[in-house]
Structures are given as C-alpha cells and as structure tokens.
Amino acid sequence: SDNPVPTPQAPAPDILRCAYMELIVTDLAASRQFYVDILGLYVTEEDDEVIYLRSTExxxxxxxxxxxxxxxxxRAFSYRVRAPEDLDKAVAFYEELGCRVERRKEGFTKGIGDSVRVEDPLGFPYEFFHQSEHVERMSWRYDLHIPGELVRLDHFNQITPDVPRAVKYMQDLGFRVTEDIQDDEGTVYAAWMRRKPTVHDTAMTGGDGPRMHHVCFATHEKHNILAICDKLGALRRSDSIERGPGRHGVSNAFYLYLRDPDGHRVEVYTQDYYTGDPDNPVVTWDVHDNQRRDWWGNPVVPSWYTDGSLVLDLDGNPQPVIERTDNSEMAVTIGADGFSYTREGDAAGTYQGEAAKGFKLGHQL
Amino acid sequence: SDNPVPTPQAPAPDILRCAYMELIVTDLAASRQFYVDILGLYVTEEDDEVIYLRSTExxxxxxxxxxxxxxxxxRAFSYRVRAPEDLDKAVAFYEELGCRVERRKEGFTKGIGDSVRVEDPLGFPYEFFHQSEHVERMSWRYDLHIPGELVRLDHFNQITPDVPRAVKYMQDLGFRVTEDIQDDEGTVYAAWMRRKPTVHDTAMTGGDGPRMHHVCFATHEKHNILAICDKLGALRRSDSIERGPGRHGVSNAFYLYLRDPDGHRVEVYTQDYYTGDPDNPVVTWDVHDNQRRDWWGNPVVPSWYTDGSLVLDLDGNPQPVIERTDNSEMAVTIGADGFSYTREGDAAGTYQGEAAKGFKLGHQL
Amino acid sequence: SDNPVPTPQAPAPDILRCAYMELIVTDLAASRQFYVDILGLYVTEEDDEVIYLRSTExxxxxxxxxxxxxxxxxRAFSYRVRAPEDLDKAVAFYEELGCRVERRKEGFTKGIGDSVRVEDPLGFPYEFFHQSEHVERMSWRYDLHIPGELVRLDHFNQITPDVPRAVKYMQDLGFRVTEDIQDDEGTVYAAWMRRKPTVHDTAMTGGDGPRMHHVCFATHEKHNILAICDKLGALRRSDSIERGPGRHGVSNAFYLYLRDPDGHRVEVYTQDYYTGDPDNPVVTWDVHDNQRRDWWGNPVVPSWYTDGSLVLDLDGNPQPVIERTDNSEMAVTIGADGFSYTREGDAAGTYQGEAAKGFKLGHQL
Amino acid sequence: SDNPVPTPQAPAPDILRCAYMELIVTDLAASRQFYVDILGLYVTEEDDEVIYLRSTExxxxxxxxxxxxxxxxxRAFSYRVRAPEDLDKAVAFYEELGCRVERRKEGFTKGIGDSVRVEDPLGFPYEFFHQSEHVERMSWRYDLHIPGELVRLDHFNQITPDVPRAVKYMQDLGFRVTEDIQDDEGTVYAAWMRRKPTVHDTAMTGGDGPRMHHVCFATHEKHNILAICDKLGALRRSDSIERGPGRHGVSNAFYLYLRDPDGHRVEVYTQDYYTGDPDNPVVTWDVHDNQRRDWWGNPVVPSWYTDGSLVLDLDGNPQPVIERTDNSEMAVTIGADGFSYTREGDAAGTYQGEAAKGFKLGHQL
Ligand SMILES: [Ca+2]
Ligand SMILES: [Fe+2]
Ligand SMILES: [Fe+2]
Ligand SMILES: [Fe+2]
Ligand SMILES: [Fe+2]
Structure with missing residues (x-):
C-alpha cells in the first residue's frame, strides 16, 4: 500500500468477537417484517425508533x-472486548492513529455499557464494548425455533479500496488472516480475518469504500438455509434472494445472500472450520479459480460485486466513498478481458469474458 | 393440436412406472466414472460394451x-407394465396407431425378458416389459451408501414440439397430468404426467424434438443433492453442474441438473408429493411466474432450454428433430419481449427482457 | 388359522390408500394442543366437539x-376408494362376510360424502369413502411450515390376536404383504400390507385385540423428526416420547413413537421404499433378530408391546379385546426364555432373557 | 474437597484445545477396521504398531x-499450547504440584515435536505440545467424505471421584466451567470445562477414577450421526452402539456413544454453542432432571455410568482406580431410592427408583 496505516505503539484491545451491527433502516415496519417475521430473530426490546434483535444462541x-x-x-460495526480495560486500550490505539474517538460510559445503545466508537483509518464506524445485559439464550427453546433458525452472528464483511492496507491495519488490531483471494501479480481482491476461531469476524472485500458488504448469521444445518429460500418463495419475496444458496470455496461454508428492504445485504452461512491455532494454514485462492466464491461454479451476480451499504461517521453523516484503483474482481473474471476456469489450464470449463454457467445467454441468443 | 394422435380402440397397457433408460455414450470409461465413481450407482453387470446400473432401492x-x-x-425410454399380458396390449395399442413395433421374447437387454419396443407417435423409442431378474435392494446396505446416494429412478423428461398433442397421446396411454405451464392464451409450455403416484413418470417439455431432456433420480434428503455438488467441486468438475440446486415451483421438489460426459442431462430430485388419487388437483403455472421453475427465482440457464439428447429409431438411427412452432418458454420469459415476475402485476421483481437475478450483468457493464 | 375369514365371492373395493383416522379423545383442548400446537397439523374445521386436521400435503x-x-x-380407520362404485362393492364384500355394515350417503363426518362403515371380521371399525371436499394443499406454504412438519398420513397399525388370519382377510380385501416378522416355527408376529406403493397402509401386530397400535404421519427428512423430540423437551413433555427416534429394520424407515394425551400412539416416520410392483420382494425378519424393529439394536420398550387403544363398534361401544394365544414377540425376545441376537449364532451381542442395550440395569445392580 | 490440589504460583500454560488422544488397543487390525473403515478417520501414517489418524478438518x-x-x-490426553514457551510453563506448573513430569524435545509420537507429559494430580496422563507437522486439511475433499464424516476432535471426558477437586485444579490450569450437574445438597456429579470456545475440551464425570470416559468427535449435521448408526446396523455391529443417538440437555448437542473393539467409548456429537465470552452463562442442571443427559428423557444405560477405560502412568502401567465416595448419579436417579422427573414436582413423568422410559420392563413383567 502506498499509504499504509502506521502501527500504533499502543497495544490493541483484546477483541473477543464481532458482536453486533447497528443498521439504519428507512422503514422500521418493513425491516421488522424481514428480520423478525421472516428471518425469525428474537426481539429483546423495541420501540418506535429502534428494534434490538438477537439470534438463538x-x-x-x-x-x-x-x-x-x-x-x-x-452506524456501527461493534466488537466485544475481553475486559473493561480493553476500552482504554481501544481509545489509546485509535487516538495514536489520529482517529476520531468517542467514549460513552453509558453506551451508545440500550443493553450495552461503557463503549468506544471510532472512525477507523478505513472510514468505518467501529465500536468496542465489554459490558452487556444478559438475556435468555434461546438454544433450548425448541418450541420457538423455525425451520430457518439463525443461531449466531458469524461475521461482518466490509468493502474497502485497498485490501492490503486494510489487512495490515486489522492485523495491528489483533486479527489474523485465514484466507484471501489474489492473482499472479499479487493483487489482493479480498481477505478474511478472525478473532474468534472461525474463518472470520470480518472480511475485507476490494471495492469502492468504505461500505458495508454484508452481515452474516450462522445456522446449524444446510437445510435451515434452504428453508429461508423456500419461505421467501412462499411469501412471493424470492427477489430478496440475491445469490445462492451455494457452497463457498473460501471458508468452505454453505451460504446464501439476501437483501433486506433497504438493500442491506445479509448472509446466512454454516459449517466453516476451526482456525484457532496460531499456525492455522492460510488458504490463498486464485482470483480466476471459478470455484473460489462458489465451489459449484455457479456465477456471482454482478450486484453482489457492485452494491454495498453506506457507512456513517460519528455524527451520523455518510462517509464519502473512495474508488478502488486496483483491478476489480468482477472485471478480471467476467469482464471483457476476464476469465475464470474450473481446472487451471483446461480450456474446457474456462469462461472467457463471461461468467460461469449463469451467463451463457448472450452467446447463444 | 392440428395433428392429433388418434385414440386407439385397443386398451392401453397397464404401466407401473418409468423403469429404465438406455443411453448411448461415446466413451464408456468416462461415463462409468461419472455414473459409478461420482454418482455412486450400483453396477449390476458390465462388459466392454455396456454397463447395467441401478439405484439403491x-x-x-x-x-x-x-x-x-x-x-x-x-435408445430407449423403458416402462414396466403390471403383467405379461400388458405386452400384447402394448403391441395392439401401437399397431393401431400405425407405429413401428418390435417385440422380443428374450428382451432387448440383459436382465429383462419379453419386451416391446416402439417408435411412438412423437418419435420416441418407448419400451414396455414386465419380466425382470431380481437383484439385491440396497436400501439396508448403509455400509455402501455415499453422501449423494441416488435412491430411485424418478422420471424421464422429453422434448417435443407440440405439448398438447403429446399430452393427449399420453393420456390415451393411461397417464394423468399433475401440473403444467401455460400462458394466458393457452399455449402450453410443458406438462407433467404420472402413472406411479408421484408428480411424474415423464414430462413433456415444449421444444424442438423428439429429444430427451433429462432422466431423473431421487435422493432421500436435500443434503444428498448438495453433497453431489460438493463432490463435483472437489473433483474440479463443477462445470458438470448445469442448473441448481434449487427448489422447483412445479412439483415442489428440490432439484439439481447435471450434464454427463456426453451432455446427457441428469436431474437429481427429492420431495415432491403424492398424486395417486384420481381427483388429485392439477396445478397450472403461469409461464411468466418467475417462481414456476425455480421457487427462489434463480434463473434458468439458456442451455437448459436449448440442449437435449437425440433419440434413436429402432434401427439405431437418430430421429429427425422437428422445430417447435409455438412460443418458446425462454423467449417469452427472458427474450427481448419476454418477462417474468415475482409477484403478478408488481413491477418490482419483474424482469423485462432478461432473466432473473443471474443475468443482470449485461445491463450493468 | 383355525378360524379363517372366508374369501367373499364379491370383488373387493379398489382401495387407494389409508385416508384418515377418527379418534375419540377425552380432553379436546389437551388433544388440540398436542396435535395442533405441538405437531403442527392444520385445522380444516373445528367446533366444541370435533376438530378436523390434516397434514401438509x-x-x-x-x-x-x-x-x-x-x-x-x-371410531374409524378410513380408506379412500378409487370410485363411487367401490362403495357398492364394499357393502357387498362385507355383507357376504356377515359383517355389520352401515352406509350413509351424507357421510359420517364433515367434508366426506357417501361412506360405508363396517365392523370388520377382526372387529375393527373400517370406513370406505370416495367423495371429499378439497382443501388447500399446503406443500408450497413454507411460510407456515415448522421444523417438525408432518407431510402425509402414512399408515395405520392394528393389534389383532391372529396375524395370519388377519393377513388372509386383508389380502382378500386387495392388500399385498411387503414385510413380516416370523420365527423358525412359522409363528407370525406382525405383517405389513399396502395398497399405495409404500411399505404399508396398515400393519397387523400380534397381540390382544382388536386394538389400535398407532397411526403414522410421514415427514420429509429425518431432522424433522428430531425437531419434534427437541420441541417436546423444550415444553417439558419428553414423557410423550415412548420409543425412538430410531431406524426400523422392517420398512427401513426412520421413526419415532409418541403418546398423545389419551395414550393414543402416534408414529412419525420417513424414508421407506417403493413397493408398487406386483413382484415386489417380501422381506421376512426373524423375530430374534435384534435389528428387526430397531436397526441400531436399541430396545423396544415394553409399553410399546403391551399398550394399545380400544376400538369402537358402530354403536360407539368398545369392542371386547380377545387375548392372543400365539407366542408374544416381547416374551420370545426379552422375556425369561427369550433372546435376541445382533448376529445370528454369535453369542456376543445376543441378549438372553433381557432386552438389548437399554435393559442391562437389572443385571448389574 | 477435603484434599484440594494447591494452586501453583507458576502460571499455567496457554492451552489452545484438546488435540489428540493416544489409545492402547489390543487388536490393531480390529481397531483399524472400527476407526478407519467404519468411522472413516483419515490415516496420516501407520505401521505394524501404531496408526495415526485424523478427522476431516x-x-x-x-x-x-x-x-x-x-x-x-x-496413554495420553494431549493438549496443544499456544507457543513453544508454554511447555516451560507446563513443566513449572506441574513440578510445583509435585507431579511426575517428562519432557521430550523430539516428542513422544510421530508428527509432534517438543512435548511434556505428566501424571497429573488426578492421576491422568496429560500431554502438552506446540509443534506439529502440518498435513492436508480434508475439508474440501468431498470426494472422500462419507455419510458419517467426523469433522473435529471435540472433547475428552474423564472419570474422577471428586469432581469439585478436579474442577478447581482444571480452573488453575486455565479452564472455564460452562455447565455442571448438581443436586440440592451441592453434590457435583459432573462438570464441563473449556479452553476453545465450545462447551468443553474436557469434562469431569464423577465416578471411580482416574479413568477415561470417552473421546468425542464432532460432525457437521445430525444426519451424519444417524448414518453411523445405520452403517453399524448394516455391518451387524449395532451392539457397538451403547447409548443414543439423542439430544443432550447439557451442551444442547446431538450425540451418540459407541464402544470400540476394546470397549473404549467414542462419542459423536454436533451443535453445541459458543462459549468464548468470559461471562458466558454457566448452566447448572439438577441431577434429578430427567432431561439433563437426554433432552428427550430417554434412559442412560447403566454401562454408560459404570464403564470406563484405564489410564496409564508414564511408565505405561495402569493407574490404580480410586472409588468415588460421593453419591453416584446412577444411584440417585435410577437406583432403589433414586428418581428423576420430567417436570419438577409433577408426579406424572417422575420415575421413582427406575430409569425413564427404557426401564419399565421390570415393573410390568
Ligand atoms: Ca468504480
Ligand atoms: Fe460472508
Ligand atoms: Fe425433472
Ligand atoms: Fe408404523
Ligand atoms: Fe461428551
């Protein structure tokens, strides 16, 4: 990166996991229908302005x-830290980076205590907190579970123009890379990073940013994800399904991408793998490998590459979006000069200037 | 239909079910790898020229x-009939229709006794038999089952230019329609017909024919189908996946379409519904309903509409392919003047002149 | 059998399938909670006296x-027949057998037309009907499905003292045996019989009868059955689970047995096999084979052998229960002189005078 | 505890996770058949004396x-530590406790480097290591997966007479309790403890010890566990199934217990919950709650309570087994004076002096 984020002298806070996302939605009733009535998240508390939701576990x-x-x-990508003292560390870490930092002892939201919010070096509104009210873990409440039960918040996914720059900063913050997508010239298209021992707590996706690519909940089994699709079909809302279901190459998880009523992207995901050892092998995927994002070679729809949600600064104003100058993954795989292959070096199964199976139309009509 | 197949005076044979398909393949080793090593069908018998396969049950x-x-x-779409006498009925039925009929007491294939093969009024090579050697039902052989275990032959699917003509003939042969796809003008794009009490033993798909659209095996659960995709990915053969997995609107079954090494299409399918009552409700789908073929609104790839396998006459020569003159389902849904909707009359989720989610690319680049 | 039911000259009605069971329950609210709130059956109609329920399909x-x-x-084991004329056949068939027969043009229940009820030669209240109101098939209503969704009525199971006598009568009625349990001396302990092409529409279980052993609904997948158990646990009603879940040897299906608030036994079941061919191989199990009723060798609890529901005559009075004089399956497998084996002739895994794994307690304390 | 293990001044090593178990088996071929041919573990290396196995991930x-x-x-319960330096800590920690400690720079087994083995205060052979050869993670090798695929080593389970004593020592070693089973008088019957953020890396089960209760592998889905049972049935080895499958109350996981050819107990398990937050709520179960060990109220077979594997000292001699003097869980739940309830205080569903559903036999014959 030409413009690296410096490594602070101050130690990073000890982050446990991605903990919650705060979304601004324009039609609260419509969003409630999507997240509560359809996806079945549990309402912890709500009023006319805000709804606090959680997954089963x-x-x-x-x-x-x-x-x-x-x-x-x-409005916030929020991480839980191990101890109250980690908030002091978060303040010092970001102040040393010259970021705008705001701390509120009473928290920024209900249910959460002392919190630190920052505009991070990439432009994202990051939050750190430790204290939270405890509520019932619904794991044993099978009387309330639905076929598409969402069990855990699994990860965030962020869009940023310069992935290596983002990765280096996140590593300074204590994250470890588990997988990434590169090309032969070393351009990095995306990287996955974790604190808890799953494939990620957040990923950095190369693109015009800062924007939010998606927030992801995990289910227990694959049929739970299929049930969400079936239900959307029954409700004549199948156009909320943006991509999938499918099997990721990266992470090896089974996945589905939805778009909420405001276009915020939600992933549902299951069965990645344990990554908690310090020498956990990093997996690097070739950007031209057609199985990297869908192991079955099904096409990534363009909107998945191009669309994302704006993120807010600490005043609630949208952060300006900076264009990515590195190659775009969509362009190098399905653009005019792009290609992707099923088997490296095998012309059969290599899609030139088009996406995989889904996009054969133009060539045949 | 302008050219209806007359209804024979002779009674139809009592057909139990679609029983087997005989495929001509150009590379027996490659096909064995596909059907045995990958899909896990059981080999009953084989030599250098022919392999006899069966599914678990x-x-x-x-x-x-x-x-x-x-x-x-x-070479043959083969149906089992209830009794040996039904073969006499089959001969009389097709002779009355003026079809070429050939009967062999010793059968046309190993393991099968007295059989009747015909070139049917639609040009398809249909076989009828009753007697067969019994072999081990592998249902209890869990020691041999694989994650993608294929349990039953479920149905055939045939391409024919004039669907109503085909349906009328099949009804004379004793089949009942369970579902179909039409438009407001009454054009029929496809119809599903059954003898055994599932959604179908065969379907008629409107298109240039006679050609074979696909042969379908059933699994027990949805994850079995996902496992086939995962395995193809692992073998770097994801380009064998043509369409899906997904949920059908028609039949309500979960599905996947593969292409074998010769391009023969194989469906894997599970969980349609019981249709055995004589007043079983027929479901008619609007051709513009974007959930009719994929309940989740995922696009049907063009090759699925356009490609099919040739069928042979009783001398082993390919039957000439006759063009469909009715509207094509692909043209009316994703062609220049076509459209499909998620919710009838709702412009949101209506795809004009393009397919659903998978084909947004052309409009954005 | 010493007392065979004679074969009528009159032809049997053409039975399509087991269609419904009419249960008398002593606490309608408690039963509604069980079948509707817990098991999720759909209410077609209800009033203070009666609730009409159906499964998804x-x-x-x-x-x-x-x-x-x-x-x-x-009050009734009800079968649907192919055509209205089959009711005349049912009347003639049972009148020739000297059975009490009652026919009501308006039906015995809401939603059903012309019906014949009989006290059959085994003492069971059998009903036959053809005409029924149609209601919505809920297969596509994924918005209403629950994790333990019951899809089809699969079969009945009846307790009768003399199984061969019952089988012969049922064969005269047009049923075919698919599996049975016998011993070396030819004693028959149970037999499974079908009209629709599954393993059974009803089974005859040897014991004091006539009594009803269970009514069974099918699910699509095995996890649906596990979800019912999980839900019962969450509701602190796990004592409704009598036996299972497990895998049957007989039928190869995955199963669970529940007891409703009155003790009526309900099975939930999935994934038996197609039996529709006339030469479908009959499977005979050795009564001492410890995998015949549970493929995993888990014990059958005694209540499963001993308990059953009374059945009513056409006046609504309970039929007297006649004792079985043949050997009891429980006695020959887990009684003082009984035994069962995992591998025939292998003392390891042979349980002498005790049940399999679950009953080791008495021998150890 | 009357005889507490003192808390060392030396800091505990930073343990990542339970990593492997070393079992002594008396018939290597029989064990290979069980673990490789049936359970499908992958062979990393093997010779005539020893087989090194791993699960998918x-x-x-x-x-x-x-x-x-x-x-x-x-021979060893082996834990991986975060860094090589943690081995020095392990040595100091156990030497301070007066335990026998042995360190081998070259490791005690193939594939593992510098290792510390100890006879811990409870008599168990514990190992700590950091360095290991890396081998292929088989997660993407769907071509090799089987229906009962074992994905991760999940946890150990140890039998020890004094559970609170064991817990206190394990807490000193850095473990956190997630769940336990107690009675009103505060007797602790079992406790679950974790390093990685699952319900446990090991559990302490009250009983005569030190003995090994079981080693547990995780699968992705519940049907994977059912497939193991089905396969054992097909191989006529259902007597290897000791208990389950079922749903645990404790841990909320779906489970199965097997016995290998030497009687070593192996659990297969899936879908517990995330426990990585320091304030993760501890769940305490009443020993009389009949859903604590099986959420469906199915009985725990006596052998599950009574049997365990011997453990070796560092010379390879079996450790003497010391009797538990606290109440036994079996006695207080299914013994003469024991009881368990489905609903606290509700006599219906309370099993007095007997186990739940599986053990009604003695009362009825
Ligand atoms: Ca741009
Ligand atoms: Fe994601
Ligand atoms: Fe099909
Ligand atoms: Fe049954
Ligand atoms: Fe365990």
Missing amino acids: EFIHHNLILRKGELAAV | EFIHHNLILRKGELAAV | EFIHHNLILRKGELAAV | EFIHHNLILRKGELAAV
Missing part, C-alpha cells in the same frame, strides 16, 4: 439493531 | 444402461 | 379427526 | 493414535 442484549433513519446505512 | 436388474456407441443418444 | 378435507368423548378409542 | 499430524498393547488403556 446470543446471551448479550442484541446482535443486530434496526434504527429508523432517513438514509439506509451502517 | 431398485430390485429389478437395472434402471440405467450405458451402451457404447458412436453417437450420444437415447 | 393433504388435499382432502382431513386425515385425522379428534372427537370429544367419554372413552378414548378409535 | 485437522491440519496437525493426528488427533487420534491407536497403539498396539497388551492392555486397553489411555
């Missing part, structure tokens, strides 16, 4: 907030 | 034959 | 009736 | 060792 107050606002956007 | 000699030949094609 | 008015009464019992 | 050399020996026993 969560015992802290919420792992998703829907807040009514004018502009659909992300 | 089958107790007759085979439900798929791979026969080596110069030209990839279908 | 059913398009006739109901496949289970709960009727309030003083004495928990079965 | 493992990237270190092995997570199970089968070593041929005279006496079936456990």
